[in-house]
Amino acid sequence: MNPKIKETISLEFDAFSKDYTSDMITVVPHYLSLMSCFNDCLPLKFEPRSILDLGCGNGNSTAEIIHRFLDAEYTLVDASAEMLAICKARFSDSNIKLVESYFSDFEFSAASYDLIIAGFSMHHCEAEEKKSLFKKLKTSLMPNGYLAMSDLFITKTDDTHPALLEYWKNYINRNDPSGEKWAWLKEHYDRFDSPHNFESQKTWLSDAGFSNIEIAWNEGVWMHVMAS
16 A cells, blocks of 8 residues: 555545645646635525535635635534644634534534535545435525535446546646656545546435536536535
């Protein structure tokens, strides 16, 4: 095993936290565009008062909207203590609650959030966990609330998956010709990631009670998806 790969996802992202943003730009195609979607794809007159950032990382998703919704209450959830420490310093002047938790352990309260955002965190959930989580998220949303996700939407068994891996490898190696970033990413992806295509997730979201599910922005399988 690559020594940079940790035993659990929380330890993995503790180690990943130092250069998180620059590393994500290096290894994730369209990362900045997908982050900006959290603000750009919301309705103009939408005014959420309570926002949940699920798998917040270093706070990049929240940072896209916090300047717009200054008076909102934010709950940031992540399994990495190091990532949460970064968020605490980054948003020290804002109304932020930090929760160290895996999604499966987090207590979702009914009708508590106007907006739930998830930036490159859902792909860590396997199929059954996504199905269960989507039901919890729907219950946790206020009426007229939104779920917004930026992520990779493909299933590893899809016929197009080998072509994605080749494209992804070339993208990363152009940014890092040493090959080290791709080697790390591929092992991390194989070990921790369980992405699913849009068609599957649309079905699971619909089964959870969401009625409006759309791709708000995409470049191929790199998508920003909104559900309400």
